[in-house]
Amino acid sequence: PKTDGRLGLGRAALPEEIAAWDVDVLPDGRGLPEGSGDVWTGEEVYVENCASCHGDFAEGVDNWPVLAGGFDTLGDKDPVKTVGSYWPYLSTVWDYVHRSMPFGAAGTLTPDDTYAIVAYILYSNDLVDDDFVLSRDTFLNVPMHNADGFIVDDRAEQEYAEWRTEPCMENCKEEVAVTMRSVFLVETPPEGGSNSV
Amino acid sequence: MDDTFKPSRRAFLRGSAAVAAGTVAGAATANSPDPLITELQDWASYTGVGVDETPYGMPISFESHVVRRNVEWLTASPISSINFTPIHALDGTITPQGCAFERHHSGAIELSKPDYRLMINGLVDQPLVFTYDDLMRFPRENHVYFCECAANTGMEWAGAQLNGVQFTHGMIHNMEYTGVPLRTLLQEAGADISPDKWVYVEGADASSNGRSIPMEKALDDVLVAFKANGEALRMEHGYPVRLVVPGWEGNMWVKWLRRIEVTDMAVESREETSKYTDVLEDGTARKWTWEMDAKSVITSPSPQMPITHGKGPLVISGLAWSGHGKITRVDVSKDGGITWETARLGKQGDTKALTRFYLDMDWDGAPMLLQSRAMDDTGYVQPTKAQLREKRGENSVYHNNCIQTWYVNAEGIAENVEVS
Numbered sequence: 314p315k316t317d318g319r320l321g322l323g324r325a326a327l328p329e330e331i332a333a334w335d336v337d338v339l340p341d342g343r344g345l346p347e348g349s350g351d352v353w354t355g356e357e358v359y360v361e362n363c364a365s366c367h368g369d370f371a372e373g374v375d376n377w378p379v380l381a382g383g384f385d386t387l388g389d390k391d392p393v394k395t396v397g398s399y400w401p402y403l404s405t406v407w408d409y410v411h412r413s414m415p416f417g418a419a420g421t422l423t424p425d426d427t428y429a430i431v432a433y434i435l436y437s438n439d440l441v442d443d444d445f446v447l448s449r450d451t452f453l454n455v456p457m458h459n460a461d462g463f464i465v466d467d468r469a470e471q472e473y474a475e476w477r478t479e480p481c482m483e484n485c486k487e488e489v490a491v492t493m494r495s496v497f498l499v500e501t502p503p504e505g506g507s508n509s510v
Numbered sequence: 511m512d513d514t515f516k517p518s519r520r521a522f523l524r525g526s527a528a529v530a531a532g533t534v535a536g537a538a539t540a541n542s543p544d545p546l547i548t549e550l551q552d553w554a555s556y557t558g559v560g561v562d563e564t565p566y567g568m569p570i571s572f573e574s575h576v577v578r579r580n581v582e583w584l585t586a587s588p589i590s591s592i593n594f595t596p597i598h599a600l601d602g603t604i605t606p607q608g609c610a611f612e613r614h615h616s617g618a619i620e621l622s623k624p625d626y627r628l629m630i631n632g633l634v635d636q637p638l639v640f641t642y643d644d645l646m647r648f649p650r651e652n653h654v655y656f657c658e659c660a661a662n663t664g665m666e667w668a669g670a671q672l673n674g675v676q677f678t679h680g681m682i683h684n685m686e687y688t689g690v691p692l693r694t695l696l697q698e699a700g701a702d703i704s705p706d707k708w709v710y711v712e713g714a715d716a717s718s719n720g721r722s723i724p725m726e727k728a729l730d731d732v733l734v735a736f737k738a739n740g741e742a743l744r745m746e747h748g749y750p751v752r753l754v755v756p757g758w759e760g761n762m763w764v765k766w767l768r769r770i771e772v773t774d775m776a777v778e779s780r781e782e783t784s785k786y787t788d789v790l791e792d793g794t795a796r797k798w799t800w801e802m803d804a805k806s807v808i809t810s811p812s813p814q815m816p817i818t819h820g821k822g823p824l825v826i827s828g829l830a831w832s833g834h835g836k837i838t839r840v841d842v843s844k845d846g847g848i849t850w851e852t853a854r855l856g857k858q859g860d861t862k863a864l865t866r867f868y869l870d871m872d873w874d875g876a877p878m879l880l881q882s883r884a885m886d887d888t889g890y891v892q893p894t895k896a897q898l899r900e901k902r903g904e905n906s907v908y909h910n911n912c913i914q915t916w917y918v919n920a921e922g923i924a925e926n927v928e929v930s
Binding site: 318319320322323324325326330331334335337338339340341375376377378385387388389390391392394396399400401402404405408409412413416417419420462463464465466467468471472473476477478480481482483484485486488489490491492493494495 | 585586587589590615616629630631632636637638639640644647648669670671672673697698699700710712716717718720768769771773775777778779780783784787789791792793794795796797798799800801803813841845846847848849850851879883885888889890891893897901904905917925926927928929930
């Protein structure tokens with residue numbers, strides 16, 4: 314038994330084990346491995362691994378996510394949130410692609426593959442030129458379009474302060490009008506329920 | 511339906527209408543003897559099934575509608591998708607695990623206890639690896655908490671969309687968890703627990719679902735849980751070990767938890783940049799909107815739970831919850847928010863847990879616009895959708911805790927509507 318309140322359970326993690334599982338990349342680039350990839354290599358690897366869902370130009374197929382475009386639509390009625398238009402950090406793109414893509418075969422991309430694919434996604438978003446080579450050294454040079462687009466949760470100031478008041482109980486409004494009815498009637502549940510009014 | 515709903519005068523005269531109702535459909539009035547009583551029934555004569563029939567039981571077949579359901583068009587693939595708890599048909603507060611909603615990003619994985627490993631690394635004195643058996647030797651706690659998907663009610667931002675409380679509010683479950691406080695494991699590794707540090711947590715599945723949690727929360731009430739409602743977690747809920755992050759958005763409740771890393775900054779992973787950030791009207795977005803604000807919904811009557819018994823006594827039943835603490839009060843309106851009365855809590859609200867409320871009424875058969883409005887012990891009052899939209903616009907996707915309206919017509923059929 315330890316004297317500092319610890320129970321002495323578990324065992325030391327070995328360096329190889331930590332290296333295998335700790336692959337996250339921080340916004341400042343810490344965690345990126347050695348390697349590099351250019352746009353045109355990226356196009357080849359991307360077409361092979363990614364285009365069947367995300368489209369040849371990262372424009373998305375069917376309902377699958379769009380990775381490119383949508384610039385300056387975030388204030389629109391229907392914003393298009395992509396790597397180019399929305400994502401604040403390049404680290405996230407590298408980390409997520411390397412760790413969790415392709416969908417259904419995650420973890421199979423080498424660091425060089427990942428650098429190349431990410432370079433191609435950046436090119437598809439017009440964020441880099443076609444001779445761009447992505448590596449740990451060039452990583453922080455890429456201007457992410459929406460890097461300043463996020464604020465830390467401010468509900469406490471914007472909402473809670475206002476909504477922590479005794480609510481109205483009587484005569485709260487003159488009359489009530491129905492302004493919208495549900496438009497999607499999902500398939501009717503089995504007998505015993507009814508949502509097909 | 512009329513465009514304008516004017517509550518009948520009777521609706522204001524609470525109590526005066528509570529005279530004995532003479533014609534209650536489905537009630538025990540009969541002109542001739544009931545054969546279910548006067549004739550010998552099979553179950554009163556023959557035998558039922560033996561105790562060796564069902565080592566682990568399922569609900570009786572008559573309850574086959576009380577199941578999880580999905581909505582195909584919501585997502586591109588059922589592997590990274592959502593389904594919905596049948597909250598319309600449940601009562602009390604504990605969600606049966608077998609119909610508690612699922613949300614996966616790369617499917618529900620099968621991870622055995624012998625194969626399970628949990629690593630703690632980063633800013634710690636000693637990076638550690640635990641087996642499942644190791645975790646069984648730490649002191650445990652029990653707590654009931656709700657897990658609500660950040661996107662619950664998210665389809666309703668721009669209007670009344672899905673016609674059923676299962677679909678509008680069913681990305682939620684509420685279980686009694688057994689687990690080890692995260693702070694205990696951090697202490698075991700000698701973690702740097704200074705307040706500017708973060709804890710990054712990730713799952714063993716392909717999506718990993720990595721999220722960053724500030725140290726203050728990690729030391730407060732986060733649990734590394736292995737039992738829910740008395741038994742092991744279900745596969746689809748993270749078997750054998752998941753994170754429980756009380757009051758905070760469901761995405762952070764990392765399932766199949768495999769690694770805990772102490773860091774000096776947030777990782778800003780995909781699930782806290784691209785997703786689970788909330789776009790405001792001007793195109794900027796909130797990040798780190800962790801808490802789930804006070805919310806409630808009437809589960810019956812609701813579109814899947816029409817009134818079938820006619821006029822007379824009617825139980826209005828619903829759920830309320832808050833990520834900030836306990837539910838202290840729920841008000842119910844039958845006239846779209848003109849008049850409110852305070853409902854009765856099924857039992858005292860638990861912190862960051864579902865709370866059941868009831869309003870027992872005498873229904874005169876007039877149409878109603880039913881609403882519920884939760885208050886928590888911080889004094890926060892659940893807002894209307896109009897109030898939320900005024901602050902956020904319509905494209906936040908997540909954190910829609912607006913007051914829900916059901917229009918109940920004279921036939922007892924309920925519909926999802928918005929009102930002025």
